[in-house]
Amino acid sequence: MLFNNLGKWSHKLTKNNKKTVIWAILGGLIIGTAGIVSPYFMFSGEAQLLGFSRVAVSQSAMLLIFIAVGKAFITNFCFSLGWRGGLIFPAIFSSAAAGFALATILPFTPAIIVSVTIASSLTYIMRQPGVVAGLLLFLLPIEVFPIIIIVCYLTNYLLKSLSKR
Numbered sequence: 348m349l350f351n352n353l354g355k356w357s358h359k360l361t362k363n364n365k366k367t368v369i370w371a372i373l374g375g376l377i378i379g380t381a382g383i384v385s386p387y388f389m390f391s392g393e394a395q396l397l398g399f400s401r402v403a404v405s406q407s408a409m410l411l412i413f414i415a416v417g418k419a420f421i422t423n424f425c426f427s428l429g430w431r432g433g434l435i436f437p438a439i440f441s442s443a444a445a446g447f448a449l450a451t452i453l454p455f456t457p458a459i460i461v462s463v464t465i466a467s468s469l470t471y472i473m474r475q476p477g478v479v480a481g482l483l484l485f486l487l488p489i490e491v492f493p494i495i496i497i498v499c500y501l502t503n504y505l506l507k508s509l510s511k512r
Contacts, residue, residue: 350419350438350472357420357427367429374428381421387414388421391432392440396486399440403447404457411448415441434472439486442468462491463498470502 361370381388387395403411422437446464450457465487469479476499483495 348471349416350423350434350441350468353419354423354426354434357424360424361427370428371430374425374430377421377428378425381417385414385417387440387444388417391436392418393436396440396443400443400447400461403444404450406447406451408448408451411444411451415444415448418444435469435482438469438472439465458488458491459494462487462495466495466498467502470499471506474503474506476500476503 378389387399392399418437418441422432422434422441426432426434442465443461445468446461447457449464450460453460462483466479466483469483470476473479480492480496480499483499484492487495
């Protein structure tokens with residue numbers, strides 16, 4: 348929900364502004380400055396996900412939450428400023444960081460927690476559980492795929508049930 352709400356907020360913030368070179372430069376400055384803080388804020392994240400997963404288990408929950416929220420904010424804000432790209436891989440990376448933060452707190456297997464976090468958040472964002480499960484089949488360990496399918500369809504069911512209210 349945070350990823351979608353940050354997108355709505357950043358769109359409202361920039362909706363009255365024309366997409367000019369100045370806004371594109373501002374987006375570049377934001378990405379460059381954030382990249383100085385952490386290289387995980389740069390690019391979409393698919394190339395960094397494997398390396399990140401190796402070091403994330405040893406990071407603090409606060410740092411991982413900072414990366415998750417920062418990635419979501421920077422992605423959505425820069426798209427609102429006129430930058431182009433896709434939301435899927437930044438959302439996966441942001442969700443993975445949030446999942447690793449949960450894994451540092453909860454006493455479960457990190458692969459399961461991260462997979463559940465990514466599957467549920469992507470299903471919320473895309474609203475297509477079959478597509479999400481198929482995509483995650485290529486990105487996450489095959490051992491957790493049955494859990495991913497259940498989480499995707501359960502999340503979709505819950506979203507539909509809540510929207511009927």
